[in-house]
Amino acid sequence: MTFTLDQARLRAMLPAFSLVAVLVPIFFLQPATFSYFGIGLLLNLAVPIVLATLAQLAIITVNDLDLSIGSFVSLVACIGATLLVEHPLLGVAALVGCVLLYAAVGALVEYRQIPSIVVTLGLSFVWSGLAVLLLPSPGGTSPGWLLGLMTFQTPVVAAPIAWSILIAVIGHALLMRSSAGVRVRGAGGNPRAVRRFGWSLVRSKATLYGVAGIFGVLSGLCLLGLTTSADANLALRYTLLSIAAVILGGGEFVGGRVSVWGAVLGAITLTLAASFLAFLNISPDWQVGMQGAILIIVLSLRVLLQRGGEQK
Numbered sequence: 001m002t003f004t005l006d007q008a009r010l011r012a013m014l015p016a017f018s019l020v021a022v023l024v025p026i027f028f029l030q031p032a033t034f035s036y037f038g039i040g041l042l043l044n045l046a047v048p049i050v051l052a053t054l055a056q057l058a059i060i061t062v063n064d065l066d067l068s069i070g071s072f073v074s075l076v077a078c079i080g081a082t083l084l085v086e087h088p089l090l091g092v093a094a095l096v097g098c099v100l101l102y103a104a105v106g107a108l109v110e111y112r113q114i115p116s117i118v119v120t121l122g123l124s125f126v127w128s129g130l131a132v133l134l135l136p137s138p139g140g141t142s143p144g145w146l147l148g149l150m151t152f153q154t155p156v157v158a159a160p161i162a163w164s165i166l167i168a169v170i171g172h173a174l175l176m177r178s179s180a181g182v183r184v185r186g187a188g189g190n191p192r193a194v195r196r197f198g199w200s201l202v203r204s205k206a207t208l209y210g211v212a213g214i215f216g217v218l219s220g221l222c223l224l225g226l227t228t229s230a231d232a233n234l235a236l237r238y239t240l241l242s243i244a245a246v247i248l249g250g251g252e253f254v255g256g257r258v259s260v261w262g263a264v265l266g267a268i269t270l271t272l273a274a275s276f277l278a279f280l281n282i283s284p285d286w287q288v289g290m291q292g293a294i295l296i297i298v299l300s301l302r303v304l305l306q307r308g309g310e311q312k
Helices: 005-012 014-029 036-042 046-060 069-081 088-111 116-134 144-150 159-177 179-189 191-196 201-227 238-248 260-279 284-311
Strands: none
Touching: 014 260, 014 284, 036 159, 036 260, 046 069, 046 159, 046 201, 046 238, 046 260, 069 088, 069 116, 069 201, 069 238, 088 116, 088 201, 144 201, 159 179, 159 201, 159 260, 179 191, 179 201, 191 201, 238 260, 238 284, 260 284
């Protein structure tokens, strides 16, 4: 039996419920954080995490998994902190080359039928090696225009929330609503139908990998603008964090079932949980544990809802 309408709605609302579940204890423990500056402080690193999550979402849409996104974001930050400052044209060319290489990897994965986990795991070492070559030790500086953009204060609503909403709207429009987005997502949801219509699976997968590369570049640049310097290991944790955020937001590893809004909410939830524990001076190990616990609880609720629907 399939889900009832109410169960489907409850499942779709789980990302929002998980966000509320994190916000409630924060409100009771530190009510002062619910202010313009408090929310801005808690969500200071939300924007690069949201962008990395959407990069991972683009890959999961075609039933693949990207184990290199954290290394890629770190490389982009290193390119931004060195080449983009000293040789802007060369820096832009390097970033464009990274996106094209991402698209080529997607085409290779589909054309040769190589497991994406194997390819992206190897690619993560390539990204890390290039980052170390560019910046052997932490340093560099953020371009002035990027620093100004990421420190811009939006009126009424804290900048991280405003940026996250804008990113979610654009991502949803491109991936979920546009005809091109529906077509390329078909490579994950129904590849046989894509072949019958004469559409190229290789091109579809290359396109989504290229989209992931674009989101990864934006994530690395935003992270550089917030931290003002770079490091080859700056965003390594983004790999698992982005996967967790997509799954927390309702995404699944098969069938091309993803939700842009859910993924953004998942990224914000995990960012809030880690930031608040850091604010309380709790060990980073506990921060990772809290993020994992949130994911396990939400997945357990999804399974319970699914079993409840099957029994009816």
